[in-house]
Amino acid sequence: MLPAVLALWLLSLRDAHLDQMDDLGLLQVLPVTFWAALALLALGFCAALTDRRTPHGCYAAYVLALIGLIHATPPLLYSELRYAWAWKHVAVIDAMIRHNGEVPDAAGLGIYNQWPGFFQFNAMLLRAAGLESPLGYALWAQVLVNVAMLGPLLLIYRSVTTNRRLIWGAVWIYYSCSWVGQDYFAPQAFTFLLYATVIGLVLRQLPSSAIPNRGASPRGWPPGRFILLLVIEAAIVTSHQLTPLMLISALLLLSLPRRNRQVVLPALAGAFTLNLAWYASVARPYVSKHLGDFVSAITRPEANVWSGLNRLAEAAPSQVVVAWIDRGLSGGIFLLAAVACVVHSWTRRTPLPLLVVSPLPLALINAYGGEMVFRAYMFALPAAAFLVASLLVPPVGHLRARTPVVYVALLAMLGGLVFGYYSKEAMNRFFSGEVAATRYVTTRTPTGSLIISVTFAAPGLEMHYDRHERAEITEESLATKQLLAKDPLAGLQPLLRRAGDKPAYVLLTRAQNADIQLNGAMPPDFMRRLNSALSKAPGFTSVYRNADAIVYRFRPPPEGNSG
Known part of the structure; x- marks a missing residue:
């Protein structure tokens, strides 16, 4: 089946009409041949599962094909890097290279000096390869990260x-349910890969008494392997705020069974000591500034959990449906994992149930900008996927009788995945015209200019950010946003005053309009009314325009000029 799947997939890419993309993103434009390829791929994998003699290479081919279908489709269809956050990380690396390793604190991005590991690593790669920008390989980051994740x-x-x-x-269930989308060009993807590697090394080193059905293994850590473990932990600690805490939580729970402690406690001590030392030195400015917020969050566990689940009031109806599908998939995975622990007693003797629950304490004590509950799911998924597999794919006996049930379950998982992964592409995908307009305002405008955007969904707004001031309408106060919604020109005045005697530029793009339509941070017709008002207002001049974006310049009138 695999050659037929690949042929259908590649043929489907010719018939994807991206200009028809709307509020459900790629789900609306991928042709029936793509979905047929995905369904046939799942059927082939189920057929492979029915035969106990199926070799590892056959399974690996199906999994790699799944990674290709899900993660290689966008970069094959798009000409530009997707996700505004990925563009931001490219800008931070550029800033580090231009400033010899330091990130200027303009716009508050000095935080990246306190967790620079991912960015310094990429800067080193660029220098070694003689490249000017990571854009070339960042476009394929999701494919590369997911292929690399197969090892851990x-x-x-x-x-x-x-x-x-x-x-x-x-493995298949993991890739079928990893809908959170934190695998793009970002420190989180880099450190999650390292986190899974640490967990794998620790589990591999546990004594055979800790894991049933496994042969004897050495106790304790060989010096070389332990040094490798510490190096990986150091890379995690220096690259991301959240992942070290998730690692400490996981190792802490793994150390509860006494039989594990000879292996787990040294790894836990290394992670805890490295993180504490980093907090006390390099990351001290951030920790000191936010310590009060962290302590306050501990007292509101219910608010931390609901902060990520409670943001649908203003979203488009289609996105409300998508959100509930994703929540259903996540809840279903946890439910099936719990059932597996009840039905198969041997799973309770493995470390995996501990790894499933290890992220939950952090979800109770910090909201992480409303994302913690989703990050908790992401960190729990590798272990939960195995427990679900033990329920659907019994380790002994024949599978043929239950193949239809397994196939339907795998299709349901893939359905939830594509809704979570593809439904926001109208704002995540950028056209070449948007990239050109953003490059204009970041490179062709005078130093010190104020750049105003409606939302964050613009490719590369942080490039050369140390030369400009930035304002984002959807991040303004509620009173300012209400005034903008009522009268765009009047509401824009407080933002324009920040420019002083410097020019201000207003950037309007297609993706920002899609962001508003999907997430509802401003009224649906706001961009149209703002564009119409700016085109007629005195002091505003259109200085750059194409089919996907427009840039207006505002120059304050000279003092004493009432015109």
Whole structure:
């Protein structure tokens, strides 16, 4: 089936009419041949599971094909890097290179000096390869990250069982349910990959008494492997705020069974000491500034959980449906994992149930900007996927009788994945005209100019950010946004005054309009009314325009000029 799947997939890319994309993103424009390829791929994988003699290479080919279908489709269809955050990280790397490793604190981005590992690593790669920008490989970051993630997943699952069907069933379920979308060009993707590697190394080193159905393994840490572990932990600690805490929480729970402590406690001590030392030195400015917020968040566990689940009031109806599908998928995975622990007693003797619940304490004590509950799901998923696989793919016996049930379950997971992964592409995808307009306002405008955007959905607004001031309408106060919604020109005046005697530029793009339509931060017709008002207002001049974006310049009148 695999050649047929690949042929259908590649043929489907010719018939994807991206100009018809609306509030459900790629779901609306991918042709039926794409969905047929995905359904056939899942059917082929189910067929492989029915035969206990299926080799590892066959399973690996199906999983790589799944990664290709899901993650290579956008970069094959798009000409530009997707996700505004990915563009921001490209800008930070550019700033580090231009300033010899330091990120200027303009616009508050000095925080990246306190967790610079990911950015310094990429800057080193660029210098070694003689490249000017990471844009070339950042476009393919999601494919590369997911392919690389296969190694740690196999390390984790092979530490628990030698059953091929169970191992690869868990791998497939992981990739079918990883809808959170934190695998783009970002420190989170980099450190999550390292986190899974640490967990895999720790599980591999646990004594055989800690994991049933596994042969004898050495106790304690060989010096070389432990040094490798500390290096990986150091890379995590220096690259991201959240991942070290998730790692400490996971290792802390893994150390609860006494039989694990000889292996887990040294790893835990290393992670805790490195993180504490980093907080006390390089990251001290951020920790000191936000310590009060962190302490306050601990007292509001229910608010932390609901902060990420409670933001649908202004969203488009289609996005409300998508949100509930994603929540249903996440809840279903946790429910099936719990059922697996009840039905199969041997799973309770593995470390995996502890790894499933390890992110939950952090979800109770911090909201992480409303994202913590989703990050908790992401960190729990590798272990939860194995437990679900143990329920759907029994390690012994024949699978043929339950193949229809397994196939329907896998299709349902893939359905939830594509809704979460593809439904916001109208704002995540950028046209070349938007990139050109953003490059104009960041490189062709006078130093010190104020650049005003409606939302964050613009490609590369942070490039050369140390030369400009920035304002984002959707991040303004509620009173300012209400005034803008009522009268765009009047509401814009407080923002324009920040420019002083410098020129101000207003950037309007297609993706920003899509962002408003999907998330509802401003009224649906706001961009149209703002564009209409600026085109007629005195002092505003259109200085750059194409089919996807327009830039207006505002120059304050000279003092004493009433015109």
